[in-house]
Amino acid sequence: MTDLAPLVPRLRAICGDDGVVTDETRRRTYESDGLTYHAAVPGLVVLPTTTEQVAAVVRLCGEHGVPFVARGSGTGLSAGALPLPEGVLIVTSRMRRVLRVDPVEQLAVVEPGVFNLAVTTAAAPYGLYYAPDPSSQQVCSVGGNVAENSGGAHCLKYGFTVNHILGLEVVTPDGEIVQLGGGPDAPGYDLVGAFVGSEGTLGIATKITVRLLRTPETVRTLLAAFRSTDEGGVAVSSVIGAGVLPAAIEMMDALAIEAAEAAVACGYPEGAGAVLIIELDGPAADVEHEFAEVERLCREAGAFEVRIAADAEERARIWKGRKSAFAAVGRISPAYIVQDGVVPRTALPEVLRRIAELSARSGIRVANVFHAGDGNLHPLVLFDDAEPGAGERAAEVSGAILDLCIEHGGSITGEHGVGADKAKHMPAMFSADDLDTMQLLRCAIDPRSLSNPGKVFPTPRLCGEVPGVRRGVHPLVASGQAEQF
Amino acid sequence: MGDRMTAVDAGDRAVLAALDGTGAAARAAGPGDAVAGVPPRFVAEPADLAQAAAVMRVAHDHGLSVAPRGRGTKLDWGYPPSRCELVVDTRRMARVVEHAAGDLVVRVEAGLPLDELQDLLGAAGQRLALDVPLPGGTVGGVLATALSGPRRLLYGTARDLLIGITVVRADGTVARSGGKVVKNVAGYDLGKLYTGSYGTLGLIADATFRLHPRPAAQRFVLAEADTPETAQRWVAAVRASSVVPTAVELDRAGGGGPTAVAVLVEGAAAGAGPRAGQVAALLGAGASVREEAPPWWNRLPGRPGGLLLRIGCPTGAVAGVLAALDRAGASAVRGSAGTASLFATPPEPLPSAEDPAGWVERVRADVAALGGTAVVLRAPAGAADRLDLWGPVPGAALMRAIKSQFDPDHRLNPSRFLGWRAS
Numbered sequence: 001m002t003d004l005a006p007l008v009p010r011l012r013a014i015c016g017d018d019g020v021v022t023d024e025t026r027r028r029t030y031e032s033d034g035l036t037y038h039a040a041v042p043g044l045v046v047l048p049t050t051t052e053q054v055a056a057v058v059r060l061c062g063e064h065g066v067p068f069v070a071r072g073s074g075t076g077l078s079a080g081a082l083p084l085p086e087g088v089l090i091v092t093s094r095m096r097r098v099l100r101v102d103p104v105e106q107l108a109v110v111e112p113g114v115f116n117l118a119v120t121t122a123a124a125p126y127g128l129y130y131a132p133d134p135s136s137q138q139v140c141s142v143g144g145n146v147a148e149n150s151g152g153a154h155c156l157k158y159g160f161t162v163n164h165i166l167g168l169e170v171v172t173p174d175g176e177i178v179q180l181g182g183g184p185d186a187p188g189y190d191l192v193g194a195f196v197g198s199e200g201t202l203g204i205a206t207k208i209t210v211r212l213l214r215t216p217e218t219v220r221t222l223l224a225a226f227r228s229t230d231e232g233g234v235a236v237s238s239v240i241g242a243g244v245l246p247a248a249i250e251m252m253d254a255l256a257i258e259a260a261e262a263a264v265a266c267g268y269p270e271g272a273g274a275v276l277i278i279e280l281d282g283p284a285a286d287v288e289h290e291f292a293e294v295e296r297l298c299r300e301a302g303a304f305e306v307r308i309a310a311d312a313e314e315r316a317r318i319w320k321g322r323k324s325a326f327a328a329v330g331r332i333s334p335a336y337i338v339q340d341g342v343v344p345r346t347a348l349p350e351v352l353r354r355i356a357e358l359s360a361r362s363g364i365r366v367a368n369v370f371h372a373g374d375g376n377l378h379p380l381v382l383f384d385d386a387e388p389g390a391g392e393r394a395a396e397v398s399g400a401i402l403d404l405c406i407e408h409g410g411s412i413t414g415e416h417g418v419g420a421d422k423a424k425h426m427p428a429m430f431s432a433d434d435l436d437t438m439q440l441l442r443c444a445i446d447p448r449s450l451s452n453p454g455k456v457f458p459t460p461r462l463c464g465e466v467p468g469v470r471r472g473v474h475p476l477v478a479s480g481q482a483e484q485f
Numbered sequence: 486m487g488d489r490m491t492a493v494d495a496g497d498r499a500v501l502a503a504l505d506g507t508g509a510a511a512r513a514a515g516p517g518d519a520v521a522g523v524p525p526r527f528v529a530e531p532a533d534l535a536q537a538a539a540v541m542r543v544a545h546d547h548g549l550s551v552a553p554r555g556r557g558t559k560l561d562w563g564y565p566p567s568r569c570e571l572v573v574d575t576r577r578m579a580r581v582v583e584h585a586a587g588d589l590v591v592r593v594e595a596g597l598p599l600d601e602l603q604d605l606l607g608a609a610g611q612r613l614a615l616d617v618p619l620p621g622g623t624v625g626g627v628l629a630t631a632l633s634g635p636r637r638l639l640y641g642t643a644r645d646l647l648i649g650i651t652v653v654r655a656d657g658t659v660a661r662s663g664g665k666v667v668k669n670v671a672g673y674d675l676g677k678l679y680t681g682s683y684g685t686l687g688l689i690a691d692a693t694f695r696l697h698p699r700p701a702a703q704r705f706v707l708a709e710a711d712t713p714e715t716a717q718r719w720v721a722a723v724r725a726s727s728v729v730p731t732a733v734e735l736d737r738a739g740g741g742g743p744t745a746v747a748v749l750v751e752g753a754a755a756g757a758g759p760r761a762g763q764v765a766a767l768l769g770a771g772a773s774v775r776e777e778a779p780p781w782w783n784r785l786p787g788r789p790g791g792l793l794l795r796i797g798c799p800t801g802a803v804a805g806v807l808a809a810l811d812r813a814g815a816s817a818v819r820g821s822a823g824t825a826s827l828f829a830t831p832p833e834p835l836p837s838a839e840d841p842a843g844w845v846e847r848v849r850a851d852v853a854a855l856g857g858t859a860v861v862l863r864a865p866a867g868a869a870d871r872l873d874l875w876g877p878v879p880g881a882a883l884m885r886a887i888k889s890q891f892d893p894d895h896r897l898n899p900s901r902f903l904g905w906r907a908s
């Protein structure tokens with residue numbers, strides 16, 4: 001705090017008195033994101049309201065060599081927004097305006113603090129919606145979504161945040177305001193693609209142009225109950241194998257169902273070892289045809305009960321158990337770790353069996369809730385934090401699950417990001433050269449590593465001049481007629 | 486040229502020997518190897534990733550500038566390289582590394598022709614939902630130029646379908662990003678950066694894509710709009726409907742004639758037919774429904790080697806852009822009306838009073854006034870140096886910084902991309 005004291009008056013001049021938080025108790029409210037076991041009280045907190053304020057804060061940080069961390073709603077699950085005691089936390093919660101909805105171009109321009117669901121709310125009167133739908137969509141920010149390249153239940157068909165961002169206004173780590181992307185085939189390198197998913201390490205998004213989609217004509221949802229996750233896995237494979245691309249395929253295993261029943265009494269079929277929620281959307285005739293096919297394939301795979309939502313209310317009831325699953329495990333376990341790994345879809349049955357073995361061996365229960373269509377597992381590793389050593393054992397199981405994902409050619413994170421939490425797992429998935437190459441991008445944009453340092457990469461790369469023979473400057477460059485590129 | 490061929494001096498022999506030592510096929514370059522008119526000294530044809538990495542290391546050690554090359558279909562895009570000593574030809578790297586049909590994922594080496602990949606996938610009832618309006622190119626070349634065609638409306642462009650990439654950096658370092666699962670946010674997504682980088686950041690060695698099932702049925706709805714405004718209105722009506730078209734294209738010859746509009750719907754047989762009917766109703770009495778694409782579908786306009794412009798604009802500005810191109814005497818306009826990404830060609834020949842640079846700047850200014858951008862993808866031989874191919878590039882300073890990190894000696898396709906500004 002002492003080091004940062006000289007910044008306070010200048011930050012107040014930039015953000016106003018009420019836009020700078022110095023009080024320890026208030027700063028403490030920002031000490032972690034959704035992953036509460038990583039915590040650090042930020043040195044200072046600022047609440048800017050405009051791009052210019054963000055840029056001025058970042059420039060000031062640069063002047064003083066002070067690192068900064070962006071924070072949206074703090075729902076992240078990888079400690080991406082974990083603050084720095086020696087740094088400034090830049091919170092976007094006062095940048096919450098939907099600036100424009102353009103129904104003809106089917107896009108919206110929003111400030112970074114806007115809640116994900118607020119985009120769809122603003123677009124709905126025009127029959128449009130914003131497709132990426134993380135389960136946290138009522139409160140997570142679009143800026144956070146951009147930083148994490150967030151997914152959601154429906155990204156199986158519609159893709160992730162990156163597929164829906166048309167343009168960005170970004171404050172770079174040296175405080176410049178730049179426009180990236182903006183139209184189809186924007187000239188130059190795809191900096192929008194590079195920025196989305198960079199977890200706040202390449203600067204701060206201050207304005208976001210998102211693509212809106214036409215609300216589908218029809219949505220059809222079913223719930224299929226199976227004896228085992230194996231049978232459920234077969235159903236998933238045969239649906240995809242039949243050439244059907246559902247909007248969502250979600251699976252829950254027996255323990256996850258038990259938790260959801262305890263929490264919200266979702267009334268899923270009794271005796272189910274697994275349930276699948278499959279949703280199709282699109283033009284009515286196509287959907288009806290494929291929906292019948294999906295129902296048949298589920299029964300063939302062993303579904304002993306298939307419930308079809310007759311209306312929006314029944315659909316909401318089917319989704320209720322799934323949507324409450326994370327919170328619901330609180331009913332059956334005092335503490336839990338939410339894991340986020342990915343395996344090729346065809347490896348799901350094998351990986352689930354191995355997780356069950358891990359669980360049996362360690363005595364740590366694991367509830368599985370996941371995006372089955374794209375192999376994105378969310379194992380919930382349950383433990384009692386009052387029991388000595390249980391937390392460590394749970395962390396071990398959780399880590400072993402990631403190893404399983406990598407062993408099967410998958411990923412250590414499908415949507416929650418690397419953050420501070422998984423940086424140490426990156427070398428299991430990527431070689432030193434891979435990580436070094438990624439960090440060339442970091443060095444180009446944030447050579448002093450001031451923007452969210454310590455996240456994503458286990459070891460920072462030094463961004464000094466790379467040694468190498470520089471030869472043969474082109475005459476046009478020498479004469480100032482061309483820029484070397 | 487003749488001098489070059491005979492002057493294989495001791496230095497050249499040493500480089501050839503080093504290239505030979507990589508296991509790649511290496512030879513002195515011939516006249517057919519020129520890159521946009523710039524003659525290289527050597528050609529290396531690695532057969533796999535290890536050889537490609539070794540070749541790039543030799544290039545680094547000898548300070549050679551490098552031009553990656555696939556089948557050469559877009560080698561005349563962008564500026565001619567300011568230096569080009571070694572051509573790294575990827576055509577022998579053409580394996581399908583893995584086709585995980587059940588996971589709808591394929592990993593292929595960069596030298597594989599995209600058409601061959603599509604044939605192979607088609608046999609499995611799948612496809613890479615990426616159209617390429619210039620046939621014959623390799624996967625690597627398509628990625629490096631970020632070329633895309635009609636289906637981009639529904640499926641996005643190459644960057645949206647690419648889920649993993651392996652590259653060889655300027656110094657021979659092999660680096661991978663992404664992976665072979667569709668959903669994956671571990672680390673920076675360098676595939677996005679390499680897509681459309683024109684070989685300036687590294688050699689693309691292999692690529693992993695997400696695939697889609699081949700739809701059971703497809704229908705093309707065709708109609709001719711008498712004015713650009715009508716064409717734009719139709720496109721807006723289709724976009725505002727719930728038919729979920731796969732593509733909405735237009736084609737317009739020079740001279741102010743009608744604009745052909747074609748809408749593709751795909752899906753279950755039971756659905757595609759009725760949806761095509763819905764589209765036909767939106768396009769008026771003259772619309773017809775067919776199972777085959779019109780002849781101009783997914784084909785670049787203009788002649789090989791001619792000036793080719795790509796225009797991006799708001800969809801609501803398409804009529805204005807068509808009118809501006811009429812005024813400028815464009816000989817053809819074609820492309821994705823649904824995403825407002827259009828290819829255009831200049832009058833043939835250009836009126837004697839006008840030079841290509843003047844024509845490009847005129848169109849660019851008109852398009853910019855409508856909120857769009859115009860990029861020259863291909864300039865006629867010898868003309869590129871006199872043109873500003875890219876126009877204003879927001880974020881150019883960041884791009885330059887990226888280039889300098891990935892290729893500190895500026896040996897990879899130097900000046901090919903963005904940087905060669907005629908003064």
Ligand SMILES: Cc1cc2nc3c(=O)[nH]c(=O)nc-3n(C[C@H](O)[C@H](O)[C@H](O)COP(=O)(O)OP(=O)(O)OC[C@H]3O[C@@H](n4cnc5c(N)ncnc54)[C@H](O)[C@@H]3O)c2cc1C
Nearest residue numbers: 072073074075076080134135141143144147151200205415
């Ligand atoms: C109950 C629950 C359910 C969830 N479900 C899903 C799900 O289904 N799918 C999914 O993908 N995620 C899910 N998440 C994770 C989380 O909601 C997302 O990662 C979300 O995008 C984070 O948004 P946020 O505003 O809370 O960001 P924060 O947590 O505040 O920040 C996340 C990261 O973004 C950076 N950041 C924030 N704003 C900016 C900005 N303007 N510019 C640059 N960087 C910025 C931060 O520095 C940090 O690295 C869930 C979380 C919870 C708690």
